[in-house]
Amino acid sequence: MKHIRNFCIIAHIDHGKSTLADRLLDFTGSVTDREKQEQLLDSMDLERERGITIKSHAIQMDYEYEGEQYVLNLIDTPGHVDFSYEVSRSIAACEGALLVVDAAQSIQAQTISNLYLALENDLEIIPVLNKVDLPSANPEVVSDDIVDLLGCEHSDIIPASAKTGLGIEEILAAIITRVPPPSGKVDAPLRALIFDSVYNPFRGVETYFRVINGSIKKGQNIKFVATNKNYFADEVGTLRLKQFPRQEIKTGDVGYLITGIKDAREVKVGDTITDAKNPTTEAVAGFEDVKPMVFAGIYPVDTEDYEELRSSMEKLQLNDASLVFLPESSAALGFGFRCGFLGMLHLEIIQERLEREFDMTVITTVPNVSYHAYTNKNPDERILVNNPSDLPEPSSLNRVEEPYIKATIITKADYVGNVMSLCIEKRGEITNQTYLTTERVELSFDMPLAEIVFDFYDRLKTVSRGYASFDYSPIGMRQSKLVKVDVLLNGNIVDALSALLHVDNAYDIGKKMCEKLKELIPRQQFDIPIQAAIGAKIIARETVKALRKDVTAKCYGGDISRKRKLLEKQKKGKKRMRQVGNVEIPQEAFMAVLKLND
Numbered sequence: 027m028k029h030i031r032n033f034c035i036i037a038h039i040d041h042g043k044s045t046l047a048d049r050l051l052d053f054t055g056s057v058t059d060r061e062k063q064e065q066l067l068d069s070m071d072l073e074r075e076r077g078i079t080i081k082s083h084a085i086q087m088d089y090e091y092e093g094e095q096y097v098l099n100l101i102d103t104p105g106h107v108d109f110s111y112e113v114s115r116s117i118a119a120c121e122g123a124l125l126v127v128d129a130a131q132s133i134q135a136q137t138i139s140n141l142y143l144a145l146e147n148d149l150e151i152i153p154v155l156n157k158v159d160l161p162s163a164n165p166e167v168v169s170d171d172i173v174d175l176l177g178c179e180h181s182d183i184i185p186a187s188a189k190t191g192l193g194i195e196e197i198l199a200a201i202i203t204r205v206p207p208p209s210g211k212v213d214a215p216l217r218a219l220i221f222d223s224v225y226n227p228f229r230g231v232e233t234y235f236r237v238i239n240g241s242i243k244k245g246q247n248i249k250f251v252a253t254n255k256n257y258f259a260d261e262v263g264t265l266r267l268k269q270f271p272r273q274e275i276k277t278g279d280v281g282y283l284i285t286g287i288k289d290a291r292e293v294k295v296g297d298t299i300t301d302a303k304n305p306t307t308e309a310v311a312g313f314e315d316v317k318p319m320v321f322a323g324i325y326p327v328d329t330e331d332y333e334e335l336r337s338s339m340e341k342l343q344l345n346d347a348s349l350v351f352l353p354e355s356s357a358a359l360g361f362g363f364r365c366g367f368l369g370m371l372h373l374e375i376i377q378e379r380l381e382r383e384f385d386m387t388v389i390t391t392v393p394n395v396s397y398h399a400y401t402n403k404n405p406d407e408r409i410l411v412n413n414p415s416d417l418p419e420p421s422s423l424n425r426v427e428e429p430y431i432k433a434t435i436i437t438k439a440d441y442v443g444n445v446m447s448l449c450i451e452k453r454g455e456i457t458n459q460t461y462l463t464t465e466r467v468e469l470s471f472d473m474p475l476a477e478i479v480f481d482f483y484d485r486l487k488t489v490s491r492g493y494a495s496f497d498y499s500p501i502g503m504r505q506s507k508l509v510k511v512d513v514l515l516n517g518n519i520v521d522a523l524s525a526l527l528h529v530d531n532a533y534d535i536g537k538k539m540c541e542k543l544k545e546l547i548p549r550q551q552f553d554i555p556i557q558a559a560i561g562a563k564i565i566a567r568e569t570v571k572a573l574r575k576d577v578t579a580k581c582y583g584g585d586i587s588r589k590r591k592l593l594e595k596q597k598k599g600k601k602r603m604r605q606v607g608n609v610e611i612p613q614e615a616f617m618a619v620l621k622l623n624d
């Protein structure tokens with residue numbers, strides 16, 4: 027144990043976490059040339075393309091320091107707020123953290139929120155000033171910012187460049203000398219924290235764990251505490267670039283476990299592994315069932331593909347336990363699923379994976395957050411509203427609650443006014459304003475989550491000219507005034523376009539939705555009225571004008587078989603259109619409410 031160090035890297039997006047990890051692996055000889063690839067740790071294609079570490083992994087390095095051999099376990103943390111619970115569990119598996127700060131960008135919102143998580147877990151923090159090679163780097167000023175934030179000495183900060191390799195040796199030395207070795211009871215019953223899991227289609231779910239007390243052996247009968255299920259440890263081992271099976275993983279160390287579990291939902295991040303016969307009395311603190319934050323309907327473009335979509339979703343769920351779904355039906359879209367996601371990025375990822383891995387073309391409806399509704403009849407009985415159609419009739423509605431978040435925004439002093447107006451427009455209440463330096467300000471707001479789901483990120487970027495970073499964490503439910511806004515096309519309600527909105531926004535958004543739909547819906551041979559309504563009350567109207575006759579005339583004529591061929595050809599291009607009544611609606615229309623300001 028004396029020679030083990032468990033650490034993670036925390037940083038704001040793009041400050042160089044993955045590049046630094048690669049450099050550490052290089053320097054310790056943990057990768058051969060053949061295995062060298064950019065951003066080794068990001069193994070999913072999607073991750074690589076987006077440049078975001080979505081799933082956390084762990085990797086072990088050997089390193090000799092002052093004549094002694096050390097084992098360094100680097101636990102990777104996801105870089106996006108949608109996955110913040112996973113970040114917190116990865117951090118809980120470590121004793122130390124490299125806090126990477128970009129020498130040109132300085133401290134950003136995610137730097138701070140991750141730092142708080144690390145401090146809550148009593149991690150030793152090693153500040154690293156990265157990208158000092160950049161001409162735009164401002165090492166003195168950024169070092170002052172770090173000293174102010176951490177209350178450390180200037181000499182504690184390691185100047186580095188993950189690009190040139192500067193400072194890498196110092197970082198490794200700091201990990202060994204400054205991060206404490208793990209402490210744990212070797213003789214106590216097994217107690218290990220699950221900080222991640224990865225689905226492997228051939229071997230089942232691989233569970234990544236950190237042993238806190240005792241040890242885990244190949245062939246051992248083990249139990250997962252939260253799910254209360256027993257398993258047989260088919261294989262345990264350490265994680266290098268490949269897996270190395272071992273007989274035993276001991277106190278303080280990190281490893282993987284294979285039990286033949288085929289469903290990702292059985293392995294819960296944050297759960298405790300213990301011995302089945304001699305269980306620990308204490309589970310690792312901090313276990314939470316992750317709850318989806320954003321809901322949307324997913325429908326097949328072709329109604330016949332419903333069963334195929336179901337089986338694709340089931341397969342996706344096997345390797346992404348945070349995806350939840352229930353069947354639902356819509357008059358406009360037919361049969362589909364109401365799905366729960368961790369956030370908007372997660373939604374996009376699922377949609378993309380359905381298309382790439384399962385070759386499905388899907389329509390996604392306007393996302394909403396999860397509300398709590400109470401009726402006059404049963405004012406104490408909570409009704410979960412994950413779908414606009416679940417909202418009880420206004421006359422029977424007692425009250426509605428919506429999820430709130432604490433938003434942290436760091437921006438330049440010049441943009442404070444703009445950022446504040448935006449947040450207030452988004453129903454935010456300012457709770458704190460701190461000048462980190464004379465130039466940089468940290469603002470905190472309590473805000474409804476629903477306001478973030480729509481165009482918040484983009485607006486924030488615009489009003490701050492890109493000089494604002496943003497992070498959030500949930501703070502519970504608060505009472506709200508919610509209405510259901512319906513959209514009528516040609517006089518018919520299109521249920522898949524309904525949205526749950528705060529009453530103060532309803533008129534404005536209803537109007538913008540009509541305007542946007544007018545742009546998106548192709549002209550047809552007749553006028554198409556587009557209306558927004560709250561109950562029976564029309565709050566906005568636009569019209570898609572009919573095409574002139576002579577233009578359409580050309581589309582017709584010719585014999586039937588030729589026409590059918592033409593239709594087949596067009597089908598591909600038309601795939602994302604939906605016929606509702608006699609109106610054709612393109613896929614973008616169903617998401618239009620998200621892009622009202624484009």
Ligand SMILES: Nc1nc2c(ncn2[C@@H]2O[C@H](COP(=O)(O)OP(=O)(O)OP(=O)(O)O)[C@@H](O)[C@H]2O)c(=O)[nH]1
Pocket residue numbers: 037038039040041042043044045046077078079105156157158159160186187188189190
């Ligand atoms: N000049 C310079 N560029 C660097 C350095 N470190 C990283 N970069 C570049 O900065 C960009 C972001 O680096 P990443 O390592 O992907 O950042 P990250 O923090 O892992 O980003 P996420 O995975 O998105 O959170 C990449 O284009 C890197 O090549 C450095 O020390 N100097």
